[in-house]
Amino acid sequence: MSHDLDALQARIDGGGRVTADEALFLYRSAPTWWLGRMADLVRRRKHPEGIVTYIIDRNVNYTNVCVARCNFCAFYRPVGHGEGYVLGFDEIFRKIDETIALGGVQLLLQGGHNPDLPIEWYEDLFRAVKARYPSFKLHALSPPEVLHLSRTSRLPVPEVIQRLIAAGLDSIPGGGAEILVDRVRKLLNCYGKATADEWLDVMRHAHQAGLRTTATMMYGTVETDEERLEHMLRLRALQDETRGFTAFIAWSYQPEHTERGGREATGIEYLRTLALARLVLDNFDNLQASWVTQGGKVGQLSLAFGANDMGSVMIEENVVRAAGAAYCMDEVEIVRNVEDAGFVAMRRNMHYEVLGEPIFRQRDVPRQLELATAREAGDTSVPSELMNYPARSAAGKRQRAQQPPSPVA
Amino acid sequence: MIEIEINTAIAERARGGERLTAAELAELDASDVLSLGMLSDEIRRARVGDTVSYLRVLDVAAGEPLDDALSTRAASCGEVRLATPAETLAATVDLVQRVRALLGAGIRLTGFSLADVASRPWGPLEEVLAALKAAGLDAIAEAPVDLVSPDQVAAVRAVGLGLVTLSVQRLDEGRLAVLERARAVLEVNPHLTTFAPLAREQSIATPTTGYSDVRLVALARIALPEVRTIQVDWQQYGPKLAQVALTFGANHLDRVAPTDDPALGWRRASVEEVRRNIEAAGFTPVEQGPA
Numbered sequence: 001m002s003h004d005l006d007a008l009q010a011r012i013d014g015g016g017r018v019t020a021d022e023a024l025f026l027y028r029s030a031p032t033w034w035l036g037r038m039a040d041l042v043r044r045r046k047h048p049e050g051i052v053t054y055i056i057d058r059n060v061n062y063t064n065v066c067v068a069r070c071n072f073c074a075f076y077r078p079v080g081h082g083e084g085y086v087l088g089f090d091e092i093f094r095k096i097d098e099t100i101a102l103g104g105v106q107l108l109l110q111g112g113h114n115p116d117l118p119i120e121w122y123e124d125l126f127r128a129v130k131a132r133y134p135s136f137k138l139h140a141l142s143p144p145e146v147l148h149l150s151r152t153s154r155l156p157v158p159e160v161i162q163r164l165i166a167a168g169l170d171s172i173p174g175g176g177a178e179i180l181v182d183r184v185r186k187l188l189n190c191y192g193k194a195t196a197d198e199w200l201d202v203m204r205h206a207h208q209a210g211l212r213t214t215a216t217m218m219y220g221t222v223e224t225d226e227e228r229l230e231h232m233l234r235l236r237a238l239q240d241e242t243r244g245f246t247a248f249i250a251w252s253y254q255p256e257h258t259e260r261g262g263r264e265a266t267g268i269e270y271l272r273t274l275a276l277a278r279l280v281l282d283n284f285d286n287l288q289a290s291w292v293t294q295g296g297k298v299g300q301l302s303l304a305f306g307a308n309d310m311g312s313v314m315i316e317e318n319v320v321r322a323a324g325a326a327y328c329m330d331e332v333e334i335v336r337n338v339e340d341a342g343f344v345a346m347r348r349n350m351h352y353e354v355l356g357e358p359i360f361r362q363r364d365v366p367r368q369l370e371l372a373t374a375r376e377a378g379d380t381s382v383p384s385e386l387m388n389y390p391a392r393s394a395a396g397k398r399q400r401a402q403q404p405p406s407p408v409a
Numbered sequence: 410m411i412e413i414e415i416n417t418a419i420a421e422r423a424r425g426g427e428r429l430t431a432a433e434l435a436e437l438d439a440s441d442v443l444s445l446g447m448l449s450d451e452i453r454r455a456r457v458g459d460t461v462s463y464l465r466v467l468d469v470a471a472g473e474p475l476d477d478a479l480s481t482r483a484a485s486c487g488e489v490r491l492a493t494p495a496e497t498l499a500a501t502v503d504l505v506q507r508v509r510a511l512l513g514a515g516i517r518l519t520g521f522s523l524a525d526v527a528s529r530p531w532g533p534l535e536e537v538l539a540a541l542k543a544a545g546l547d548a549i550a551e552a553p554v555d556l557v558s559p560d561q562v563a564a565v566r567a568v569g570l571g572l573v574t575l576s577v578q579r580l581d582e583g584r585l586a587v588l589e590r591a592r593a594v595l596e597v598n599p600h601l602t603t604f605a606p607l608a609r610e611q612s613i614a615t616p617t618t619g620y621s622d623v624r625l626v627a628l629a630r631i632a633l634p635e636v637r638t639i640q641v642d643w644q645q646y647g648p649k650l651a652q653v654a655l656t657f658g659a660n661h662l663d664r665v666a667p668t669d670d671p672a673l674g675w676r677r678a679s680v681e682e683v684r685r686n687i688e689a690a691g692f693t694p695v696e697q698g699p700a
Contacts, residue, residue: 006410032656032691033447037411040443263682266689267649268656297619298649304442304620340618341442 005034012038012279015045023229023280032272039275039306046285047308052338053286053348056331056359057106057139058099058315061374062087062125066112068144068193072178072221074257074322076112080395085375086114088383089128096133099315102366103331103359105349106137108312110175113148113193116396119163121389122149126168138168139350142175143202144194152392158205165209171350172206174214174249180234181227188221188260200238207244212351215245215284219273220253220265228273232280239283246352247286247309248277251293256324267298271305278306286352291334292320295327300337309352310334310345316372330368331360414444423452426634428592434585434632442620449627449658457637461655461692463662463683466490469508469520480511486667487698488573490550491520498531502544509545517698519548519573523565524556534561539568547571551605553578554590559597566600574603574640574663579610580617584625588632595635604629605640605663607654622650623657630658643683652686661697662687 003025012018018026026035065084066076077084087095096107107129126138141149141164149164150157161169177199178190185191194202206213215235219228239245250273252265265273270290278287289307291299292314299310313331329337335358338345347355359365382399391397413420419433429437437445467486469479471493483489489512494501509518521541526549531537538549548571552562556578565572575594577587591604606629607622617625630639639659641651644666651662665683680696687694 009411033443033450034411036443037447263685266686267652268686268690270649271653295647295649296616297622298653300619301442301623301653336615337618341620 002029005030009034009038012042015282017282018279020229020233023232023276024225026279027225027229027272027276032268032275035272035275035279036305039278040304042278042282043287043306043308050343051346051354052303052308052310052341052343053346053352053354054310054331054334054338055106055312055348055350056099056102056104056315057108057312058095058104059108059110059312059317060087060092060095061318062092062109062111063114063117064112064318064374065114065116067115068113068148068190070178070188070190070193071259072188072190072218072253072255073319074254074324075319079115079393082380085380086117086383086386087374088381089125089385091375091383092125092129093132095316096129096136100133100136102313102315102368103347104313104315105355106139106170108173109138109140110142110145110173113145115152115393116386116389116391116400118389118392119149119153119155119160121386123163123167124385126164130168137170137350139171139173140164140169142173143199143206144176144190146172146202146206147194147198157202158209161202161205161209161211165211169211171211171246172203172213174203174216174245177216177231178218179221179223179227180231181223184221184223184227196234200234203244204238204242207242212244212246214247214249215239217248217250217277218253219250220269221260221262229276229280232277236281236283239281243283245284246350247288248281248284249288249290249311250274250277251290251320254293254320254323254325258323267294270294270298271301274302274307275305291329292317292327293325296329296333296337299327299329300341303338303341303343309348310338313368314371315368316374318374321371321373326371328369328371331358331365332367335360411447413447414441415448416440420448423448423631424455428634429632431585431589434588434628437631438584438624438628442624445624445627446657449630450656453630453639453658453660456634457660459692460695461660461662461687461690462638462695462697463643463665463680463687464488464697465667465680466664467667468492468664471495475504475507475511477511479508480513482667483512483516486516487696488517488519490573490664491518494521494526494529498529498537498540502540505541505544505546517547518545519550519571520546521550522556522576522578523549523552523561523572524578527557527561535564535568538564538570542568542570548573550574551576551609552594553609554594555579555582555587557594559594562594562598562601566598572601574605574638575601576605577608580608580621580625584621584628587625588628591629591633595633599635602636603638603640603661604633604636605642607641607646609642609645619650619653622646623654626654626659627657648682648686652690655687655690655692
């Protein structure tokens, strides 16, 4: 397999599409500089104004109880585990208050596949959030979570999505994609939570329902180069069909404390993967830098390798931290890095619409030197409203039998 | 073909190993970061090839027990490095002598920042350095170009000590200023061929950025053609930035931990990890010492 780099450069320059075979050649053989410069060229073409965006939102994990048992995950706890938690509505409201104080506009709300949280719990939570914070956005529930709700509620995916939208869902995050190849998903023990087709199908239904979503890729576990590319190509095909994806976010597998273990892909591999994504995903406007897995320095260098967005200030993070990465960038730090790289930093919403200049230049905002966690260590409290919902697991039923129902907040 | 977006005349002069003017370096510093990296990488490959060396260093911190365990751990290292001098010259000489006695003659013993030694009220610098050499020190670990004078650096060689590397303590004056200082030191000390451009001290509030770090590495490679070895501290800068710096002109990873330390996690760990990062960046790893 050999291709002419100059011919590929000319085609990409002219807005032409890279084939699977060519993409594989580029990933394996093109010099890193070539990939970076070409990705930068495409980024400049798509974003000639030189703006790099970011969002102020909070990454909240409403529960760590999960039946999926993905072997690359260090965050989940099985049903009945002493460290399992579900956040209460009041706890989530408090997190929203803190987010708004920092200029935040939405929650990125994701969690484990908890069998003891029926769809009504989600609907009640979303409605309660919207009642208290009407303009606050809910970027919530990755495709495997939607699928989990479809299974536990015995409702088709489109109906689940419609009910969630009616309750207040604004958009869907692209988590749980890992690598969209079933051979890989079986090895990662995430085939059961969602096959590649199921993940894509949830996104297709979401787009058809009018929602915008992101797409992600967790690479660096067991996939081959071809499978990494197949993932990108399947996303590209769905984007051709629906135009529903707002952005693509790649991050490297974080191995610490996971059942799978192993090593993390290197920084150069990240930059090459990111640059390749910019070239292959020619129908995606936005590529995020994953500073949360790569650190601030390589996160910033992502802007030279095709990224045009610094992601979220996050405020809180639990999943990647559990697997060994604990980087933090607050708004001041993100903006400093964007500007140091020669770009203009602007806040955005989930639709990548520019909201304005940095909040900290408009008013005093407290600095944040480390990301918050879902809960304080040792907090095993059980939210009272949980007793209003039927549990499916034996452990959940025992727990709820011990306390009477409470008024929903 | 991907073109380097840099003033052609400057790029040609850099490729030829010519000494660029301050204005030319300023123009390079303001250029596209990937173009700067491409030029630096090209110059580095022409000058030192595609190998990356790394050195396992056993750091000996102040107050660390000096016993047989230290000599056992040192056996796999290319160098044992003393972090800080003791309170007095006599105590520092004693420290060097004790560590040398533990190590025997076969292991390279280095230590201290020249700035630290020079700042002590211990008498003429050459006499102090001579005392350290007599005690068994092989080399001063580093000479920060922003804190020491060219003549102070020359004193190291004058007494027969080696110098592991020129370095930068802080980047307060900016990238171009520290490169000018490095040039001034090298003019007086043309025998020196190693430079660690990334600052040893970082502001907590505003640490250097990734762009700043790789620009400095690339500029050092271009601005200092007499320097063969551009170092990055593996432990301080971490695998990701250190690996990327290799593609911007660095060719040596310093202070690789001598043994796996689970407390540091794999991110700071093994030689295997270092070699994997070097190879993933497209270079060939070569370990410096032990024999």
